[in-house]
Amino acid sequence: MKISPVARLLFQSCVVAGLMLGGTAATFAQTKGSASHSSDPWWKHAVIYEIYPRSFQDSNGDGTGDLNGITQRLGYLHELGVDTIWIAPMFPSPQVDFGYDISDYEAVDPQYGTMADMDKLIAEAKKHDIRVMLDMVLNHSSDKHKWFEESKSSKTNPKRDWYVWKDGVGPNKMDPPNNWQSIFGHSAWKYDETTKQFYYHKFYAEQPDLNWRNPEVEKAIFSMLRFWLDKGVAGFRLDAIPTLFEAEDMKDEVVMKDANGQSSKNAFGDVVLDDAQTSGRPEVQDVLRRMRKLVDSYPGNRVLVGETYVANIGDLDKLYGGDKHDVLHMPMDFKVGMLNHLDAAGFRKNVTEAETMLGTNHPLFVFDNHDNARMDRYCKAEATDTGKDATPEECVAIQKMLSTLLFTSKATALMYYGDEIGMATTPPARKEDVKDPIGILGWPKEKGRDGDRTPMQWTAGKDAGFSTADSTWLPIPPSYTTVNVESEKGKADSLLTWYTELTALRKKNAAVHGGAMTMLDTTNPKVLSYTRKGADGKGIVVALNFSNEPQTIKLDVGKVSTLMTDSAELKNVSTGMITLPAYGSWVGEDR
Numbered sequence: 270m271k272i273s274p275v276a277r278l279l280f281q282s283c284v285v286a287g288l289m290l291g292g293t294a295a296t297f298a299q300t301k302g303s304a305s306h307s308s309d310p311w312w313k314h315a316v317i318y319e320i321y322p323r324s325f326q327d328s329n330g331d332g333t334g335d336l337n338g339i340t341q342r343l344g345y346l347h348e349l350g351v352d353t354i355w356i357a358p359m360f361p362s363p364q365v366d367f368g369y370d371i372s373d374y375e376a377v378d379p380q381y382g383t384m385a386d387m388d389k390l391i392a393e394a395k396k397h398d399i400r401v402m403l404d405m406v407l408n409h410s411s412d413k414h415k416w417f418e419e420s421k422s423s424k425t426n427p428k429r430d431w432y433v434w435k436d437g438v439g440p441n442k443m444d445p446p447n448n449w450q451s452i453f454g455h456s457a458w459k460y461d462e463t464t465k466q467f468y469y470h471k472f473y474a475e476q477p478d479l480n481w482r483n484p485e486v487e488k489a490i491f492s493m494l495r496f497w498l499d500k501g502v503a504g505f506r507l508d509a510i511p512t513l514f515e516a517e518d519m520k521d522e523v524v525m526k527d528a529n530g531q532s533s534k535n536a537f538g539d540v541v542l543d544d545a546q547t548s549g550r551p552e553v554q555d556v557l558r559r560m561r562k563l564v565d566s567y568p569g570n571r572v573l574v575g576e577t578y579v580a581n582i583g584d585l586d587k588l589y590g591g592d593k594h595d596v597l598h599m600p601m602d603f604k605v606g607m608l609n610h611l612d613a614a615g616f617r618k619n620v621t622e623a624e625t626m627l628g629t630n631h632p633l634f635v636f637d638n639h640d641n642a643r644m645d646r647y648c649k650a651e652a653t654d655t656g657k658d659a660t661p662e663e664c665v666a667i668q669k670m671l672s673t674l675l676f677t678s679k680a681t682a683l684m685y686y687g688d689e690i691g692m693a694t695t696p697p698a699r700k701e702d703v704k705d706p707i708g709i710l711g712w713p714k715e716k717g718r719d720g721d722r723t724p725m726q727w728t729a730g731k732d733a734g735f736s737t738a739d740s741t742w743l744p745i746p747p748s749y750t751t752v753n754v755e756s757e758k759g760k761a762d763s764l765l766t767w768y769t770e771l772t773a774l775r776k777k778n779a780a781v782h783g784g785a786m787t788m789l790d791t792t793n794p795k796v797l798s799y800t801r802k803g804a805d806g807k808g809i810v811v812a813l814n815f816s817n818e819p820q821t822i823k824l825d826v827g828k829v830s831t832l833m834t835d836s837a838e839l840k841n842v843s844t845g846m847i848t849l850p851a852y853g854s855w856v857g858e859d860r
């Protein structure tokens with residue numbers, strides 16, 4: 270099971286190129302339930318839960334999830350300890366990229382509900398101490414957005430310059446203007462018959478890139494952001510944000526070569542290119558700075574989170590604005606969570622960097638999302654220490670271990686719906702069943718992202734309690750009979766109980782909330798261990814066994830007692846000398 274092409278390509282390009290990135294408000298008061306150990310803005314300690322609206326809960330029996338479905342499940346989310354939901358795009362869309370092709374930024378897609386349903390969701394969420402964060406796709410719109418329809422209607426239309434148009438080259442000017450490629454395969458240029466020019470699309474051809482060099486575009490988008498901020502949303506997850514600008518010279522991208530001077534091809538059969546011309550351009554930061562000012566002008570600490578695949582911690586720091594803290598509040602750190610190997614030393618290194626090399630900028634770790642395989646990818650042969658698939662029991666232990674790392678670090682915790690019950694990545698078995706277009710284009714090397722987006726498994730009943738329809742938009746994975754909320758709820762050793770305890774620990778324990786991290790036993794290749802301590806010296810100790818064999822460790826700590834563990838033998842620990850079972854997790858109180 271592999272990282273998705275979106276993640277892979279975005280990541281790869283950043284590694285290669287070295288990222289250059291170098292009112293009227295409805296009040297949104299701090300919610301009652303938030304931890305109050307510090308005067309930090311709420312988002313530094315949030316538990317953010319990503320909801321893919323098509324797949325969370327269907328309230329009207331049409332087989333597709335909707336906003337009222339989310340509203341119905343707010344009680345569940347509150348009990349789980351979630352205090353912020355990020356809803357993947359729910360705006361009107363032809364759904365070519367399942368909402369990431371927006372045709373109207375200030376409305377709700379009828380298949381998800383109405384604006385009244387959205388208002389109700391925001392209001393009800395607030396009653397449950399849950400904030401709502403929206404997913405903003407600003408690099409491109411849908412080709413069915415009225416802006417693009419106007420833009421393509423004639424070369425003299427006032428909106429012509431809202432998108433990126435260019436003459437072709439070659440005989441009859443029918444060849445694309447340069448070699449730029451779409452992340453979703455093949456040329457990033459599409460010829461348009463009406464005006465006999467090409468338009469640029471970093472993603473699908475149905476997702477033409479907006480031209481951010483045109484101030485009118487910024488004006489329209491900023492006004493749209495105000496529309497939602499006025500409605501009381503807590504902030505935005507900014508989709509594919511490093512790709513807002515393209516190099517003005519429009520020169521070809523460089524073909525990537527390996528150490529032997531050879532180029533290679535990706536899953537779509539395209540030669541792999543650098544993307545320095547189309548991603549991470551310096552102008553991105555300027556726009557984000559202005560956007561930050563806009564968002565910061567609203568009360569309640571609204572937040573800008575960025576989808577930012579970058580090569581290293583220095584590039585990530587630039588996306589915060591470094592010491593000035595004036596760009597994004599929290600660009601996503603994919604390096605920790607997407608290590609994709611049960612490698613204690615690798616996690617130690619990446620977590621330490623995020624904890625120590627961002628100054629006072631606050632990390633946000635991402636382990637999975639709607640573009641990437643779920644957490645169970647860490648149970649597959651290519652990720653385990655043994656080179657073999659983990660057993661189902663071991664896989665639960667592995668997920669407990671990784672979630673413990675996520676929730677006991679200082680980073681803001683981001684989880685994806687279904688993580689808490691251990692939903693498995695379930696890609697389609699046949700090409701004819703694939704819904705995600707990249708899975709059709711790239712089959713069988715690239716099966717697309719359907720497997721990461723299957724319906725939430727609530728019960729062992731019809732449609733896993735997700736819907737009452739005879740068929741759901743994606744099939745319910747066979748695992749639903751045992752992996753579901755109902756069967757895990759209240760069960761002492763379930764993953765759901767583990768997650769619920771972790772979110773509670775994070776809220777109530779001052780050291781987990783704000784303590785400084787110190788790595789312990791730093792040369793141990795199998796066990797990751799650390800303390801988080803407050804100024805009073807009190808705190809927690811965490812030990813995670815990344816191997817499938819028991820490990821005995823001796824931690825340099827005083828008297829300890831167990832706070833959380835998945836091992837019966839570790840319930841009554843009193844010193845730092847402990848034996849962790851295979852993939853075992855232990856969290857102790859350091860007294």
Ligand code: GLC
Nearest residue numbers: 275366369406472508509640
């Ligand atoms: C982001 C989204 C992904 C989408 C792409 C184009 O990477 O997370 O789902 O396909 O942008 O909008």
